[in-house]
Amino acid sequence: MSSAHQPTALIADDEPLLRDSLARSLAQTWPELRIVAQARNGREAVELFEQHQPDIVFLDVHMPGLNGVEAARQIGRRAQVVFVTAYEQYAVQAFEQGALDYLVKPYEDARLEDTVTRLRERLAGRSPAVSASPMSSSQLEAAIEQLADALRRPSVASASGGGGYLQWLRASVGQTLKLIPVDQVDFLRSDEKYTLVVWAEGEALIRMSIRELMEQLDPKYFAQVHRSVVVNLRSVSHLTRGLNETADVHLRGRTEVLPVSRSYLHLFRQM
Incomplete structure (x- = not known):
């Protein structure tokens, strides 16, 4: 482990532009922090952690293969873990109590500064990192399990109405990272391994399947109308019925016509 005078960190995210963005923000907010490695997925994060033994690990929650929660389990109390998520909020008590820290994409400067302040305080109060962690192993495992449970149930919203559902989609367009507000999406169409x-x-194309996306989208607004198509109901103009209990969806301000298979036609019975 590094000394308290030069803390080290590992950043894990499957999107390189987001890794670089977080690294730049940390360089401005915490100039003393040294980023020793960047990982593309959870498995690589664990391998690089074992190699570099950083003080802090920033883990994207959703990564292919081994996700951020599973990687955190393997890292345990040997580092300060900060989860990074595209959700506006999680109904996870561990977050609210400060047992686990998190950042929401896109990053807000104020939130990042708060996180850095807490990390500084925690690092200053322990040496070495594993000897005086504020949480026991069982407490940390319980907190991580809470997060894992929330990820298994992403469609459960908070009482305020928006919690738990995906709020942003991140997509690479050339060398530009687009953060697309979910409520502005008109439709999603499967394209082999991409959507x-x-x-x-x-x-834009994103590296998530239709099935994965449907688990994270608010069902009040997004409906699967075909095995390869999901539509934002707020964008629907009208429906035209076809043969054999099929139909076509027409969207406001768009020329595309989306197919509705008979398995999903019941969603539009009242239209």
């Missing part, structure tokens, strides 16, 4: 996201400003 095409179509919104008012354009379209």
